[in-house]
Amino acid sequence: MEFNLSEEQEALHEMARDFLSERWPLDRSRELLDARPAVIDEDVWQEIVEMGWLGVAASEEAGGIGGDVMTAAVLCEEAGRGVLPGPFESSLIAAIAIERSGDQALCKELLPDLIAGKTRVSVAIEEPGGLYGPETVATEARETAEGWLLSGTKILVPEGNEAEKLLVAARTPNGVGLVCVAADAEGVTIHRMDRMDAQSCAEVVFANAKIDAGTVLGGADRAQTLLREIYDIWTVLLAADLLGSAEASLDLTRQYASERVQFGRPIGTFQAVSHRLADILVNVEIGRSLLYGACLALDEGNDNAAPLVSAAKASLSETAVAAAETALQIHGGVGFSWEYGVHLHLRRSRCNAALLGDADHHRDRIAAHMDESWVAPVKA
Amino acid sequence: MDLNFSTADEEYRQRLRTWLKENVGGGGSANAVMKKAEEDSGSAKDPLAGARAWPRKLHDAGYVGLPWPKEYGGQDASFTEQVICAEEMARVRTPPLINTIGLSIIGPTLVQHGTEEQKKRFLPRILRADDLWCQGFSEPEAGSDLASLRCRAEIDAEGFVVNGQKVWTSLAFLSDWMFLLVRTDPDAPKREGISYLLLDMKTPGVSVRPLRNAAGGQHFNEVFLDDVRIPRENLVGELNGGWPIARSSLDHERSGLSGVIALEETLGRLWRMAGQLKRGAKDALEDPSTRRALAQHWIEIEGLRHLGYRTLSDQIAGKPPGAGSSVGKLFASELRQEMTRTALRIEGPLGPVAKRSPHVVDRGRWHAAYFDALAHSIGGGTSEIMRNVIAEKVLGLPRSQDD
Numbered sequence: 001m002e003f004n005l006s007e008e009q010e011a012l013h014e015m016a017r018d019f020l021s022e023r024w025p026l027d028r029s030r031e032l033l034d035a036r037p038a039v040i041d042e043d044v045w046q047e048i049v050e051m052g053w054l055g056v057a058a059s060e061e062a063g064g065i066g067g068d069v070m071t072a073a074v075l076c077e078e079a080g081r082g083v084l085p086g087p088f089e090s091s092l093i094a095a096i097a098i099e100r101s102g103d104q105a106l107c108k109e110l111l112p113d114l115i116a117g118k119t120r121v122s123v124a125i126e127e128p129g130g131l132y133g134p135e136t137v138a139t140e141a142r143e144t145a146e147g148w149l150l151s152g153t154k155i156l157v158p159e160g161n162e163a164e165k166l167l168v169a170a171r172t173p174n175g176v177g178l179v180c181v182a183a184d185a186e187g188v189t190i191h192r193m194d195r196m197d198a199q200s201c202a203e204v205v206f207a208n209a210k211i212d213a214g215t216v217l218g219g220a221d222r223a224q225t226l227l228r229e230i231y232d233i234w235t236v237l238l239a240a241d242l243l244g245s246a247e248a249s250l251d252l253t254r255q256y257a258s259e260r261v262q263f264g265r266p267i268g269t270f271q272a273v274s275h276r277l278a279d280i281l282v283n284v285e286i287g288r289s290l291l292y293g294a295c296l297a298l299d300e301g302n303d304n305a306a307p308l309v310s311a312a313k314a315s316l317s318e319t320a321v322a323a324a325e326t327a328l329q330i331h332g333g334v335g336f337s338w339e340y341g342v343h344l345h346l347r348r349s350r351c352n353a354a355l356l357g358d359a360d361h362h363r364d365r366i367a368a369h370m371d372e373s374w375v376a377p378v379k380a
Numbered sequence: 381m382d383l384n385f386s387t388a389d390e391e392y393r394q395r396l397r398t399w400l401k402e403n404v405g406g407g408g409s410a411n412a413v414m415k416k417a418e419e420d421s422g423s424a425k426d427p428l429a430g431a432r433a434w435p436r437k438l439h440d441a442g443y444v445g446l447p448w449p450k451e452y453g454g455q456d457a458s459f460t461e462q463v464i465c466a467e468e469m470a471r472v473r474t475p476p477l478i479n480t481i482g483l484s485i486i487g488p489t490l491v492q493h494g495t496e497e498q499k500k501r502f503l504p505r506i507l508r509a510d511d512l513w514c515q516g517f518s519e520p521e522a523g524s525d526l527a528s529l530r531c532r533a534e535i536d537a538e539g540f541v542v543n544g545q546k547v548w549t550s551l552a553f554l555s556d557w558m559f560l561l562v563r564t565d566p567d568a569p570k571r572e573g574i575s576y577l578l579l580d581m582k583t584p585g586v587s588v589r590p591l592r593n594a595a596g597g598q599h600f601n602e603v604f605l606d607d608v609r610i611p612r613e614n615l616v617g618e619l620n621g622g623w624p625i626a627r628s629s630l631d632h633e634r635s636g637l638s639g640v641i642a643l644e645e646t647l648g649r650l651w652r653m654a655g656q657l658k659r660g661a662k663d664a665l666e667d668p669s670t671r672r673a674l675a676q677h678w679i680e681i682e683g684l685r686h687l688g689y690r691t692l693s694d695q696i697a698g699k700p701p702g703a704g705s706s707v708g709k710l711f712a713s714e715l716r717q718e719m720t721r722t723a724l725r726i727e728g729p730l731g732p733v734a735k736r737s738p739h740v741v742d743r744g745r746w747h748a749a750y751f752d753a754l755a756h757s758i759g760g761g762t763s764e765i766m767r768n769v770i771a772e773k774v775l776g777l778p779r780s781q782d783d
Contacts, residue, residue: 001389001460001696002382003689070381254775269780271764274771281770282707289686290679296381311679364668366675371665374651 003292005074013074016053020082023047026341029083033344037161037192037200038085049117054091058099062107063115069233070295072096073240080244080320080352083344086200087120089237090158094121097167097178097230101217106180110165122163123178124154124204125231125356132361134169134176134227141170141179141211148211150181153203156355160202161192167217168206169227177216177223178230185209197347229298232309235356236294239312242320242352243291246284249323249345253277253330267330276326283319290315307369310362317353317362324349383689385460393464399441404472413475428554431478432509443469444483445507448491452503459695463688470641481551482506482513486559489629493617498578502557516546516560516579516603517626523548524765526561527570527623531605533562533577535619539612540564540577542585542605548759552588552601555581559629565620576622578614585609595751639712640685646719646749647677653742654726664726673722680715684708704774710766713756720750 005013023044032038040048048054057072058064065071072092079088095114098106098121113119127138139152150170157166160183167178181188187209193201218226254277257268267273290312297305324346328335335342353359385393404413417433426432438444439453446462448454457465477483487506490498505511522529531544542562552558558579565573579586585608590598617625651665651674659667687708723746724731735744757763771777 001385001689001693003686003693004381004697006381250775254777258777266778268771268777271768271771271780274775274777274780275764275767277775277777278710278767278770281775282711285687285704285707286680286683286711289690290683292381292690293682293686296383299381307678308682311682314676315679315683360672363672363675363679366678367671370651370674370678374648 003296005070009071009074012071013078016075016078017081019047019051020078020084024082024084026083026344029085029344030338030341032085033198033347036194036198038198039200040085040088046117048088052115053088054095054117055115056092058095058111058115062095062099062111064095064099068295068299069236070292070299072233073237073291073295076237076240077244077247080241080348081248082244083248083348087122087159087162089241090122090163091120093230093234093237094123094167096233097123097217097226100229101178101226103180103214103217105214106217119165120159120163121165121167122157122159123167123169123230123234124157124160125169125234126154126156128153128155132357133365134224134231137169137171137176139168139170139206141172141216143173143215146210148179148215149187149208150179150206150211151208153205155203156193156195157202157204159200160190160204161200165212166204168204169231170216172216172223174216174220175224177218177227179216180212180214181206181209182212185212195351197344197351199348199351228306231356232306233298235313236291236298236309238352238355239287239291239294239309239316242313242316242349243284243287245345245349245352246280246287246316246320246323249320249327249342249349250277250280250284252342252345253323253327256331256334273330276330280319280323280326283315284323287312287316287319307366310357310365310369313357314359314362314366317349317359320349321346321353385464389458389460389464392461393468396443396465396468399443400468400472400474403437403441404474411475428478428512434475435477435479435483435507435509438474438477439507439509444477445487445503448487448503448507452491452499453507454491454503459692463692467641470639470645473645477509479506479509479512481515481555482509482511485515485629486513489559489625490616492628493576493625495613497613498616502578511556512551512554514549514552514555514558514581514601514603515629516549516552516558518548519545520547524762526626527574529561529563529574531560531562532566533564533575533610535564538609539614540575540610542577542579542608542610544605546603546605547601548591549588549601549603550599550759552581552603553590553598557581558603559616561622561626564622568620571623573620574622574626575619576616576625577610578616579605579608579610583608583610594754595748640681640688643681643684643712643715643719646716647674647681649742649745650674650677650719650723650726653723653746657726657728657730657741659726659728670726673725677715677719677722680711680718684712684715687711706761706766706769707774709760710763710770713753713763716756717750717753720746720753724750 052065053075055064056067056075060066098111114121141148141150163183166181166183168181170179187207189205191203193203195201216223257273258266260267294308294312297308327342331342334340415430417437442455443465445454446457446465450456490502519529519531533540533542558581560577560579561574562577563573564575585606587604589602591600591602592598654664657664664670727741730741733740772779
């Protein structure tokens with residue numbers, strides 16, 4: 001019975017935090033808000049690649065470190081705390097998807113280059129229309145005389161402009177799965193989108209675009225479960241990012257409330273302030289506990305993994321936004337100033353809270369799980 | 381990370397399950413279980429015989445006083461065994477224990493701070509429910525600001541002479557003993573003049589007046605103390621050193637994982653109740669806001685469970701519980717209330733219908749649960765005090781009070 005990070009995970013946690021606080025100060029993220037899209041500085045990116053972060057959850061054969069989902073979540077938590085721009089997280093999830101697909105060609109050719117930072121791959125799931133979840137995907141892949149062709153529109157594709165390959169969620173004759181498409185293939189049109197946090201993302205339109213060699217990732221049998229698994233892992237990594245962001249907001253505010261003096265005393269002595277922060281601390285601890293539970297369930301292949309993933313995402317989506325809004329409010333005029341940067345966490349958490357299912361979507365998923373496992377009595 | 385218990389722990393769980401199956405059975409009412417325990421024990425003429433027989437039976441089987449040392453009747457059990465025991469008992473809904481204040485508050489406090497003689501004298505009697513205990517902390521002028529308490533004790537050659545009043549004292553009317561805080565040095569700063577004493581409720585000068593609570597029940601009391609003599613040997617810890625011990629008593633009161641299974645069980649009932657009701661023209665379980673409210677409770681219960689696992693994991697690794705227990709207490713008491721609010725909302729117009737009335741839903745269970753839950757954010761430290769503790773002890777914000 002051990003339900004906390006292992007020594008190795010703790011060490012990685014600390015190392016990542018130290019690295020980002022030194023190499024990626026909040027000021028740099030704020031400057032990049034005006035650059036639109038925010039692109040990570042090349043030298044910092046190279047260091048991240050060299051530390052092996054992109055392959056943290058990939059096997060050693062593929063050039064990775066061989067960590068589990070929990071270990072990947074440790075890094076995403078720090079990325080959230082440090083407001084680190086892409087393509088770290090999209091590369092990480094792309095690497096996980098490729099390896100778990102077991103696709104020989106992709107694992108041999110694409111994965112090592114992705115982990116080594118030589119090529120960029122992103123994952124395209126969300127579509128216009130306001131629906132969440134793999135079940136609602138409308139983009140379609142069909143087999144024709146000329147091979148597999150893909151049609152449909154994806155939005156909010158992270159680093160969609162910079163990626164060379166895209167893993168796209170699409171409806172196939174074997175259910176909804178992932179297919180791999182070259183960004184420069186005929187029939188692919190990419191338009192830049194802009195988010196509240198200036199992270200690079202794109203709309204990608206496929207009009208009979210040709211799918212790369214091979215067919216649906218995971219093959220006919222596993223296509224659907226593979227996508228479901230990748231969706232859950234990505235969701236949990238977003239939850240980890242939200243946790244880091246929530247803690248960062250809370251830390252900033254705790255410090256400010258201890259130092260800022262009004263009416264002759266630090267404002268943190270006023271319960272109107274301190275009780276709000278106490279409530280956030282409680283929700284952060286609950287969120288962290290759910291995140292660990294979800295990661296462990298995914299790593300063990302537990303049946304209860306999906307509802308726990310949803311619980312972590314729903315809980316942390318709301319906690320991180322509340323933490324950032326509270327931070328902004330308690331910092332007063334300073335909080336609303338561009339220079340101070342409290343708003344960076346609000347921007348990031350708002351974006352991540354809305355991706356891959358907002359809190360309501362995940363509550364609906366949990367209710368569906370309860371329908372199945374908590375059978376209501378037959379009506380009289 | 382690993383949530384699995386060891387083979388030895390799983391064997392312990394199996395033995396306990398078997399025992400519970402034989403002695404509690406499936407779905408037997410609390411009264412039936414206690415009745416059976418009373419018959420088995422053969423004790424007569426004590427109006428609380430049934431209520432005492434059940435914890436005695438548990439004690440004989442080795443399932444109470446788990447963390448206490450064996451020499452005082454405890455089990456020297458591991459943290460994991462304690463968790464398994466709490467889980468399994470909650471799962472079959474064992475009847476409440478009449479000596480719960482003794483088992484969960486004063487017992488652990490004596491294990492930690494009592495003299496050898498106090499441990500030998502009191503702990504075995506707590507375990508066997510021979511002595512029932514109540515907690516004499518709150519006073520009319522000292523609730524959340526407990527350290528401003530006024531109940532005073534003069535010291536003479538034989539011990540203490542106590543005068544004052546205690547209030548909101550749960551179960552005082554049937555208790556044999558009270559542990560209480562008294563002021564022994566009125567000139568010292570308020571936290572440094574308090575002592576922790578043990579009082580035999582049959583001592584002359586002790587009078588108990590039951591108070592009816594807002595739910596209509598009789599559970600707590602006023603206790604008046606007029607020239608009550610307490611012998612010197614009933615002092616716990618040092619003279620004027622009672623405050624830190626009281627703080628540790630409160631930490632014992634804020635327990636962890638055992639409440640989770642009860643909450644989960646409550647949610648199951650709530651789900652089944654909703655399955656029988658309508659919301660507008662639809663079944664209540666098809667109403668999106670009802671579904672989301674119930675799913676939110678599922679999330680919160682899982683959050684609390686996994687928080688409990690983290691705390692347990694820290695305890696196993698030898699880290700102290702500390703102020704973190706306030707996080708669980710605050711979250712759990714608010715959650716419990718919110719669940720009863722959800723229940724009344726699902727019942728709609730039938731929510732306020734009282735027990736035994738025609739059209740009452742679920743025999744008025746939620747109506748009662750709603751009132752009972754309101755006490756949870758008040759007793760054992762209000763939610764506001766929990767937030768103060770979290771702000772100061774966990775977040776490290778400057779103290780909000782002036783003293």
